[in-house]
Amino acid sequence: MACTSPLIIALDYSSLDAALCMADQLDPRRCRLKVGKELFTRSGPDVLQALHGRGFDVFLDLKFHDIPNTVASAVQAAAEQGVWMVNVHASGGRKMMEAARERLDQHDLPTHLIAVTVLTSMDAKDLRDVGVTCSLEAQVEALAKLAQQSGMEGVVCSAWESPRVRELCGEDFLKVTPGIRPAFAIKHDQQRILGPGEAMTAGSTHLVIGRPITQAQEPMEALAAIEQELAC
Numbered sequence: 001m002a003c004t005s006p007l008i009i010a011l012d013y014s015s016l017d018a019a020l021c022m023a024d025q026l027d028p029r030r031c032r033l034k035v036g037k038e039l040f041t042r043s044g045p046d047v048l049q050a051l052h053g054r055g056f057d058v059f060l061d062l063k064f065h066d067i068p069n070t071v072a073s074a075v076q077a078a079a080e081q082g083v084w085m086v087n088v089h090a091s092g093g094r095k096m097m098e099a100a101r102e103r104l105d106q107h108d109l110p111t112h113l114i115a116v117t118v119l120t121s122m123d124a125k126d127l128r129d130v131g132v133t134c135s136l137e138a139q140v141e142a143l144a145k146l147a148q149q150s151g152m153e154g155v156v157c158s159a160w161e162s163p164r165v166r167e168l169c170g171e172d173f174l175k176v177t178p179g180i181r182p183a184f185a186i187k188h189d190q191q192r193i194l195g196p197g198e199a200m201t202a203g204s205t206h207l208v209i210g211r212p213i214t215q216a217q218e219p220m221e222a223l224a225a226i227e228q229e230l231a232c
């Protein structure tokens, strides 16, 4: 049965065993899973096979950012392993994103392709430090528009920006938002955070949540509290 929940749990673990231990407590009808740089670098494609075998939709969050041909080939490789979603950095530019889009289309690969705007760990000063002179909001808006024009199906942004991205790019354009922090959780290294219920109200289509669940004393209770908040 397809997953209808907006929740994507980030499996940021240092071993395949630890990731599968969490996955085995979860239900693929109630959440999707995200595999990021740490877990993929340690376990390789085996983790994708193991999670697919358990019935999960997997978001492979490797944030590709390279020359167009390299990114297109990496996106193709991810999609050929059956992942539900893959991403690139929008700051890699129009040609890079178009090449990735074209490669998926050429091979009839149905994987969702989205682009990261401004990392949720960054604030306005961090953005100035890397030479961006416009406001953080303007940078997210510019990258979201560029991503849409370049064939992306959505963006990664913070839930703070979801209302504006919805206005600019429409309801159907995916707004995948990390930096989700329920009231009981700490901020860690995230800067632009919002609660799960607030993020959905703001127009996020998917909520990425890692440590508030994976590092909770009782991960399943943390997940249940988040689901409860979303049901209200």
Ligand SMILES: O=c1ccn([C@@H]2O[C@H](COP(=O)(O)O)[C@@H](O)[C@H]2O)c(=O)[nH]1
Residues within 6 Å of the ligand: 010, 012, 036, 061, 116, 118, 119, 120, 121, 156, 157, 178, 179, 180, 188, 190, 208, 209, 210, 211, 212
């Ligand atoms: O802008 C971004 C893009 C990706 N992420 C990823 O999402 C999760 C968030 O985990 P938490 O533990 O809930 O903070 C993590 O895997 C990041 O790599 C992001 O946070 N921000």
